Amino acid sequence: MGIIKQAFMLPLQGTAVAGRWDSLFLFMLWLAAIMFVLVVGSMLAFVWKYRHKASDRTTYITGSHVLEAIWIIVPTVMLLGIFVWGYSVYRGMTQAPRDAVEIRVLGKQWVWSFQYDNGRTSIGEIYVPVHRPTKLIMTSEDVLHSFFIPNFRVKQDVVPGMYSSVWFKPTVIGTHQVFCAEYCGTSHSGMLAKIHVLSEADWEDWNEGKSPKAFGDSLVEQGRKLHETKGCVTCHTADGTAKLGPSHKGLFGSKVELEDGTFVIADENYIRGKIENPRGSTKRGFTQMMPTFQGLVTETEMNALIAYVKSLAH
Amino acid sequence: MSNYLAAKGLRSWLTTLDHKRIGLMYLFSIFVFFLLGGIFALILRLHLFGWGKDLLSADMYNQFFTFHGAIMIFLVIIPGIPGALGNFILPIMLGAKDVAFPRLNLASYYIFMVGAIFAASALFLRGADGGWTFYTPYSIRTNTTVLLVLTGALIAGFSSILTALNFIISIHKLRAPGMTWDRLPLFLWALYATSIIQILATPVLAITLVLLIAERVLQIGIFDPKLGGDPILFQHFFWFYSHPAVYIMILPAMGVISEVIPVFSRKPIFGYKAIAYSSFGIALIAFIVWGHHMVVSGQSELANFLFSLLTMFVAVPTGIKVFSWVGTMYRGSIHLYAPMLYALGFLELFTIGGLTGIFLATLAIDVHMTDTYFVVAHFHYVMVGGTIMGLLAGVHYWFPKMTGRLYSERDAAISFWSILIGFNVTFFPQFILGAQGMPRRYWHYLPEYTMLNRVSTVGSWFIGFGFLYLMIYMWKAVRYGKASGSNPWSALTLEWQTSSPPPTENFEIDPVVTDWPYAYAPDNVHMAVNK
Numbered sequence A: 001m002g003i004i005k006q007a008f009m010l011p012l013q014g015t016a017v018a019g020r021w022d023s024l025f026l027f028m029l030w031l032a033a034i035m036f037v038l039v040v041g042s043m044l045a046f047v048w049k050y051r052h053k054a055s056d057r058t059t060y061i062t063g064s065h066v067l068e069a070i071w072i073i074v075p076t077v078m079l080l081g082i083f084v085w086g087y088s089v090y091r092g093m094t095q096a097p098r099d100a101v102e103i104r105v106l107g108k109q110w111v112w113s114f115q116y117d118n119g120r121t122s123i124g125e126i127y128v129p130v131h132r133p134t135k136l137i138m139t140s141e142d143v144l145h146s147f148f149i150p151n152f153r154v155k156q157d158v159v160p161g162m163y164s165s166v167w168f169k170p171t172v173i174g175t176h177q178v179f180c181a182e183y184c185g186t187s188h189s190g191m192l193a194k195i196h197v198l199s200e201a202d203w204e205d206w207n208e209g210k211s212p213k214a215f216g217d218s219l220v221e222q223g224r225k226l227h228e229t230k231g232c233v234t235c236h237t238a239d240g241t242a243k244l245g246p247s248h249k250g251l252f253g254s255k256v257e258l259e260d261g262t263f264v265i266a267d268e269n270y271i272r273g274k275i276e277n278p279r280g281s282t283k284r285g286f287t288q289m290m291p292t293f294q295g296l297v298t299e300t301e302m303n304a305l306i307a308y309v310k311s312l313a314h
Numbered sequence B: 001m002s003n004y005l006a007a008k009g010l011r012s013w014l015t016t017l018d019h020k021r022i023g024l025m026y027l028f029s030i031f032v033f034f035l036l037g038g039i040f041a042l043i044l045r046l047h048l049f050g051w052g053k054d055l056l057s058a059d060m061y062n063q064f065f066t067f068h069g070a071i072m073i074f075l076v077i078i079p080g081i082p083g084a085l086g087n088f089i090l091p092i093m094l095g096a097k098d099v100a101f102p103r104l105n106l107a108s109y110y111i112f113m114v115g116a117i118f119a120a121s122a123l124f125l126r127g128a129d130g131g132w133t134f135y136t137p138y139s140i141r142t143n144t145t146v147l148l149v150l151t152g153a154l155i156a157g158f159s160s161i162l163t164a165l166n167f168i169i170s171i172h173k174l175r176a177p178g179m180t181w182d183r184l185p186l187f188l189w190a191l192y193a194t195s196i197i198q199i200l201a202t203p204v205l206a207i208t209l210v211l212l213i214a215e216r217v218l219q220i221g222i223f224d225p226k227l228g229g230d231p232i233l234f235q236h237f238f239w240f241y242s243h244p245a246v247y248i249m250i251l252p253a254m255g256v257i258s259e260v261i262p263v264f265s266r267k268p269i270f271g272y273k274a275i276a277y278s279s280f281g282i283a284l285i286a287f288i289v290w291g292h293h294m295v296v297s298g299q300s301e302l303a304n305f306l307f308s309l310l311t312m313f314v315a316v317p318t319g320i321k322v323f324s325w326v327g328t329m330y331r332g333s334i335h336l337y338a339p340m341l342y343a344l345g346f347l348e349l350f351t352i353g354g355l356t357g358i359f360l361a362t363l364a365i366d367v368h369m370t371d372t373y374f375v376v377a378h379f380h381y382v383m384v385g386g387t388i389m390g391l392l393a394g395v396h397y398w399f400p401k402m403t404g405r406l407y408s409e410r411d412a413a414i415s416f417w418s419i420l421i422g423f424n425v426t427f428f429p430q431f432i433l434g435a436q437g438m439p440r441r442y443w444h445y446l447p448e449y450t451m452l453n454r455v456s457t458v459g460s461w462f463i464g465f466g467f468l469y470l471m472i473y474m475w476k477a478v479r480y481g482k483a484s485g486s487n488p489w490s491a492l493t494l495e496w497q498t499s500s501p502p503p504t505e506n507f508e509i510d511p512v513v514t515d516w517p518y519a520y521a522p523d524n525v526h527m528a529v530n531k
């Protein structure tokens, strides 16, 4: 194990999933090394042993069904095993726990910026708590980017016009490297960021601060104000009574029935869709009258609005 | 009887309908494109050596890797073996006088060249960036002339379709009397499977490019979310073509290897049927695994589950081939001439390429590895290690047939070892770089990646030297090489039953096939060339 591991010098294991990833990777490396020696080794052995001599006689062999069956069945079984193992580690990367800390990530040529629940923002540096699941809800203002933290073994493309997400549970306090892994133009290789994993106490400090007021409004509060200033309140309430449009109370995470009888889960992408392109779908029992806010709401405001609607889930 | 090279003058070449001459025209053009793409590669690697001072500006770097990729894929690897070797060899191997539609064949060469000129003209205008994948919305918004490159690829695609059509019909209609399907040489089986993929998949590329061009020119929302489009849709379209395309690139090389190994082992090919059918197995699966390029794109988890599972199955028919080639050498009488060296080189590189493909097919592993140098290393092992090694094996194997001359085996071995060692030194460190997290398409990298990047750059010089050397001895062989005789390798396929170089009509007496092309009797261990 040791030699191959050394040769590959895998990045530090900054999450629990990184450990599982490394085990799978090293197992596969060993298997691949064995297969390589088997194939290339026999090839070289044959070249050595059966190198042409004038007195040679070859054997007339055209195939062997037994061998063929073996080299169909054995690899198939091994591949299925690898697939299952790979899928199970992958599940661990995609299923974010419900209580995850949520941070919104915005990619734009060529900086990463971050928005936290308490209303703080940061550019090029993201702060997360140690030993707590963190979920990043990401979108892009321009072209594709990809949020990649090698130490955490996670990566997710960041796509304009929609939210994608990635989650992790950091285990190592300190600073880790973030790359942009999807080509995005001139300074693609300069689109870097640092992720700071803070201890419990530091996170408390960073998040709540000595005086929370210093950071201004929380994200939800920003959203509530936008809901008024953008005029959403003319049609939507927070208390469960319907006006021209449905109330936002209890909406987030619920199953919404649409005009055509289908159902959707009211997640970030659904709400974003309503705000940008309300004609894309209509809620059953309501008329299509919501105006589009495309171009009238910035990505940061969008995050605040969604956080507000989300806060009304219960 | 005069041979096909007898007529002189540029005009006799440019208006020829002879598949052999068209094949050589492809070979020459593709070689020129290869040099161009290769020079870009060498400069990129030189930049990545990290001198402390930038050799290239960021924009230039981005354009160079785009040109390197687009030229190598669309103008070298895809048309390479079918266009050059396929055109030259396929009709003679069938025992025919030409392909089914010689005029169409010349037309496809010109269409290919028009496509190439379109793509290359971008070089002299505002260039192109975004990589050969041209992901949206970047490719819609960049102010480089990507449209020209895309149009070039579109046009070259039509040439692929026409060539494929010609091959399929020739194989069906022009086989010599006695050449039943189970006597069809494996190179032709491979070209047949490739042609089917080309006909089915290339139109999808055409549609994608037309949509993209329409979006850029007419501003209709298809892939750009600003216009109401879906950027991930482009990736589906793109990979629906480009995944099958990787088999368009590799199957013909596998066909060459299937010819070379039995000849130089003086033994029947092991598992003829399994090799022939596995090409079709690969062709079939090729169409349903495209999503493995999109694991972190934002597509659903269910899609990822299915694509990963299906991709695993590609490894099975591929494994069958590799095991069968090694099996063919067992108890043979192995001659290590240049074609065989390249075939062995193919096996070494392709095995690494294939095995690392399984890593990328594994979902969790791919999340970390995708868009890093691990992927760069993997596809160079498969495409260069596979396709280019296959092409070189074929070029060395059929060189005496094409020219009637022999090259120096000693020179060929020098160049082979330089390329093989250089290749491994260049690309193996990139697996490690990828595992360590270095993303691809990076103009600048973090200091911890310096050492391996330097090793990689040094390796590229050996590859460069190998090809330079190859050009020199090939040129010498064409001018001064010893006469090869009609069948220097004492091979059994039909192209070796006519003189070298062959007459314009290929055969003086129409051949009749009475046996399998791999029936090497136990005492048939000698080759004409070493007598």
Ligand SMILES: [Cu+2]
Binding pocket: A144, A145, A146, A180, A181, A182, A183, A184, A185, A187, A188, A189, A191
């Ligand atoms: Cu980027």
Ligand SMILES: [Cu+2]
Binding pocket: B242, B243, B246, B289, B290, B292, B293
């Ligand atoms: Cu693929």
